[in-house]
Amino acid sequence: MAASAALQLSASSFVVPGQLTLRTIHGRNGPFNVGSLITPVGKFAVKDAELEQYPEGKYDGEFVISYIYAKAYPSGGGIRIEVRATLDGMTLSGIDKLSRAEARAFSNQEVDPLDEELGTQPAMPAATPLPEPARMQASKDPLIDTAPFGVDMPSAAVATSGGPDSDDAALFGLLWPLEESVKLDSTIDRRTLRLQIARLGVLGYTLDFKSQQWNQPDQQAA
Template sequence: MAAKSAPKSSAPLIVPGQLTLRTINGRNGRFNVGRLVTAIGEFAVKDAELEQYPEGKYDGEFHIRFIYPKAYPTAGGMRFEIRANLDGMTLSGLDRLSKDEARSFATQEVDPLDEDVAQPSATPAVKPAADPVQASADPLIDTTPFGVDAPSATVAASGGPDSDDAALFGLLWPLGDSMKLDSTIDRRTLRAQIARLGELGYALDFKSQQWNRPEQQAA
């Protein structure tokens, strides 16, 4: 029987289960693919939210927004899978993957970033918000767009030591002791934020789903 897509609903289905994440090195760098096992079925999960988490098996409750079939090309032809799109999750435990569990994933997984790029957009392209934030050389002329935090925009345009981080993190800048990343942004930008947080000494607390400075985790 052909699988049918579940209708989208404002109230997600909440089910207990186990999410297995595998980290793969691809041409765009490291990326995560997931497999969610629940009482209602087994699903592939490739949400951007999962980019933040280390490889392993996570127990918890998962908010499934909708389920849909997905086919994509591989080196040997086409691959078909049933995917679950998550609206959130509450994680309670983490175990390492065994070698057999790691091998159970396809040897040629497609990077979700490549899928995002290949998927045609239904709306006209919008110029990235960070691009037009240009500060005038004249301090008496304010060219900051309405709704943009002026201090961050000024730092980003100043060429100072923090300018790259201010542009990368946007409204999250300056970074606090604890923060939660927005997984709805462009996946490539999200990966860059994750990598930079690691360089700055932050670590992810998977239970709270927040990035914390080491001293915050020890508290």
């Protein structure tokens, strides 16, 4: 999903007002978000990677829907079918906390979207699950490339220097060194995105959900 506050339409997308409810669930891979989008044209499950950044709550706004489809997955020993929407962008105008009833409306059997992408969720018998991706750490041997496919890594000189910034440079790739405001790329693999989100929190950044970017504390107050 395009992480932009400005709504831009493609030939197949349309904009609708609505309310996006996000629920944070703690699974074997750590916390993950699942969403429910209520609009005038219907109610949809939303599990775009972009939503990994946002705290649990109810968000009012406008949403660019690019694709609607049915998705079946294992749940509680059976098969669950839900109608999902893929978002190309959104403009958020407000947030409220979830009530207990709203939180309980989400299934305890929600599948982590990361497991879906890796093919490691509980079986609907199918192809052999994909292996876990390699840890994002450059080899100490500059002649050996251990970078995951599609992840930009720093130069061998930076990665092997052992300096305090080498791990962050490897994690953030082209975003490093970080500026006062950071907009993450939600099109990278979801596991790396989660690591970036967690690291930004450790570094003191906070998410401004309206601008959809992470800011340092002094920048957030400005």
